[in-house]
Amino acid sequence: MSAIRWDVTFVVYRAKGDEASHFDTFKLSIDPDEYVLDGVEKIWAFEDRSLCFRHACHHSTCGACGMRVNGVEKLTCITLIRDVTQDGGTLKIEPLRNFPVVSDLVVDMGSLYLRMDEVHARPVVPVPEAEIEKSPKEWPPDDYEYLRLSDCIECGLCMSACPISATSPTYLGPAVLAGAQQNGLSRNPSLLEIVDAENGVWRCHSAYECTAVCPSYVDPARRIMDLRRQVVSERLKRLFNRPKPKIAAVQEANR
Amino acid sequence: MNTSKNQPSPSRLLNWFNPRGRSLEGMAFILNRITALGLTLYLFLHLIVLGTLARGESAYDSFIELVHNPVYIFGEFLVVAAGLIHGFNGLRIFFTSLGIAVPRQKAMLYVLMAIALVASLIFGLRMFTA
Numbered sequence: 001m002s003a004i005r006w007d008v009t010f011v012v013y014r015a016k017g018d019e020a021s022h023f024d025t026f027k028l029s030i031d032p033d034e035y036v037l038d039g040v041e042k043i044w045a046f047e048d049r050s051l052c053f054r055h056a057c058h059h060s061t062c063g064a065c066g067m068r069v070n071g072v073e074k075l076t077c078i079t080l081i082r083d084v085t086q087d088g089g090t091l092k093i094e095p096l097r098n099f100p101v102v103s104d105l106v107v108d109m110g111s112l113y114l115r116m117d118e119v120h121a122r123p124v125v126p127v128p129e130a131e132i133e134k135s136p137k138e139w140p141p142d143d144y145e146y147l148r149l150s151d152c153i154e155c156g157l158c159m160s161a162c163p164i165s166a167t168s169p170t171y172l173g174p175a176v177l178a179g180a181q182q183n184g185l186s187r188n189p190s191l192l193e194i195v196d197a198e199n200g201v202w203r204c205h206s207a208y209e210c211t212a213v214c215p216s217y218v219d220p221a222r223r224i225m226d227l228r229r230q231v232v233s234e235r236l237k238r239l240f241n242r243p244k245p246k247i248a249a250v251q252e253a254n255r
Numbered sequence: 256m257n258t259s260k261n262q263p264s265p266s267r268l269l270n271w272f273n274p275r276g277r278s279l280e281g282m283a284f285i286l287n288r289i290t291a292l293g294l295t296l297y298l299f300l301h302l303i304v305l306g307t308l309a310r311g312e313s314a315y316d317s318f319i320e321l322v323h324n325p326v327y328i329f330g331e332f333l334v335v336a337a338g339l340i341h342g343f344n345g346l347r348i349f350f351t352s353l354g355i356a357v358p359r360q361k362a363m364l365y366v367l368m369a370i371a372l373v374a375s376l377i378f379g380l381r382m383f384t385a
Contacts, residue, residue, distance in 0.1 A: 021260060071276030098263045107261065163284060166270045169263040206348045208280035208360065222357045229354040 006032045006087040010039055012051065013094040015101050023092075024048070032082035036074065037065050039081060040093060040105070052103040060215055063155030067105055068094040073157040075215040096160035109156050115172055116154060119191055121179025124149055151218045152178060158210035158220050170199045174210035174220035177201055181223035185230045196231045283344055283364055290341040297334050325383075332382055336375040343367040 008028050015021035026043045037055055044051045056062040058077045065076045069084050070092050085091050099107035124147040128139035131151075158174035159165050165173045172180075172195070180195050195201045201224055210220040272285055307314045321327070347367055351360045 015260060068276065073276075095261065097261060099261060101261045161276075161281075163271050163281070166263055166267050167265050171263075205284065206280075206351060207284035209278055209284075212278035212280065225351055225354050225357045228352065 002031060002033050004032060005029045006081065006085075006089075008039065008081060008085055008087075009090045010043060011090055011092045012040070012043065012105070014051075014104050016050075016103055021101075030081060032080070032087070034081055035077055036067075036069055036079045036081060036084065036091065036093070037076035039091065040067075040076065051105075053105040061149075061153060063153035063216075066096050066155040066157045066160070068092075068096065068160070073097075073161045073213040075155055075157065078215060096156055098160050098162070098165045099156065107156075109154075112154060112156050112159055112173070112175060115176040116179050119172070119176055119180040119194060120183055120188060121152070121176070122150055122183060125182065150179075150182065151216045152182075153216050155215065157213045157215060158218075161209035161213040163207050163209065164203055164205055168199065168203060171203050172199055174204075174224065175218075177204070177227055178210075178218050178220040178223040181227040181230070185227075185234045189234070192231065192234050195227060196235070201227050201231055279361065280364065283347075283368075287341060287344050287348075290337040290344075293337045294334070294341060297337075328382055332375075332379050335378045335382075336371070339371040339374050339378075340368070343371040 006029070008030055010026045010028060011023050012026065013021060014024050026047050028039055028042055030039055030042065037058065040051070040053055041055070044053070053067070054064040055077065056064045058065075060075050060078045063075070066073060067076050068074070069076065069079060070090075071094075072084075073096065074084070076093075081091070093105065095101050095105045095107045096109075099109055099111070102108050126144045127146045127148045128135075128143050130148045132148075152175055154175060156175065158178075162171075162174050164171055177195060177200070180191050183191060185192055185195075204221075204224045206221070208221045210224075211222065214220060271288060274282060274285060277285065304318060307318050322331075344364070344367065347360060347363045350363070351357050356363055
């Protein structure tokens with residue numbers, strides 16, 4: 001924290017029930033080394049107690065405080081004010097796209113959680129299966145006993161930024177496809193029918209917005225491309241390892 | 256809950272073209288769609304122009320006289336530039352979709368767009384000085 005104060009105008013999206021949405025303006029004198037979420041909390045604490053927003057951990061673990069800041073999806077608890085505006089500047093705060101608005105900045109992310117369940121996305125993975133920097137070539141067998149939280153914090157930023165998710169209500173979306181990739185088709189072959197479908201891995205149009213906004217280094221776009229490779233590989237495997245027709249199998253057994 | 260707002264819907268197709276808050280790759284996504292629409296429009300115009308052949312040689316020749324106008328040449332330059340941008344960006348999408356050079360896709364975008372820009376300038380110079 002510093003002693004510097006910036007005058008920042010927060011322009012906040014408001015929507016209650018079926019009322020028409022609008023923006024409210026709040027002028028704050030704020031430390032630029034505070035986070036955007038701190039500013040939103042100050043508005044709630046000192047300006048308008050009816051402002052609804054989600055937050056919990058304040059250290060990018062829960063994924064609750066995803067919002068759009070000046071049009072870009074951000075995890076507001078780790079977005080410094082000085083990184084997104086300037087002294088005398090404006091911060092436009094809006095809810096995530098592609099999820100129904102519950103109230104003000106709160107959206108219903110149920111569809112994301114249900115789809116994550118559908119692909120059996122793993123909230124924790126054995127340490128050797130996590131993609132970590134400078135991982136050893138061979139892991140000691142004991143390390144498989146230790147679990148690590150998955151990188152994806154299910155914040156929904158990628159689902160909000162994806163242009164395809166905006167127009168295709170049934171598209172699984174980047175976080176879900178990344179979850180399926182991490183699970184792996186070889187480990188869970190039943191996923192093939194889910195991801196190799198109209199609303200699965202082929203619907204991605206390579207805009208790479210998901211990777212650009214991901215605050216947790218999941219890199220969903222890379223995972224989607226890898227999942228495509230897995231799909232093609234699995235389809236080829238099934239093509240060449242088809243179960244033999246019954247008659248041929250009986251003849252072979254009788255030999 | 257206000258379910259009518261913010262829901263994904265095919266009617267939000269114009270959002271694809273909204274550059275607000277988009278990353279560099281997002282801009283490439285928008286550019287690819289704009290160039291694709293432009294090239295499709297050109298294809299139809301091209302077929303209509305070819306249709307003048309059916310009205311005889313003189314009708315076609317008089318149309319060709321008309322397109323020597325600098326405005327038409329600029330239009331043709333836009334078609335060439337759109338083709339180059341769409342084609343080179345398409346190469347990036349093609350390779351990354353096969354899982355090739357995905358971590359290098361941003362660098363690939365810079366290089367391929369630079370090639371498209373230089374090639375467009377060369378074509379432009381030749382078109383306007385010919």
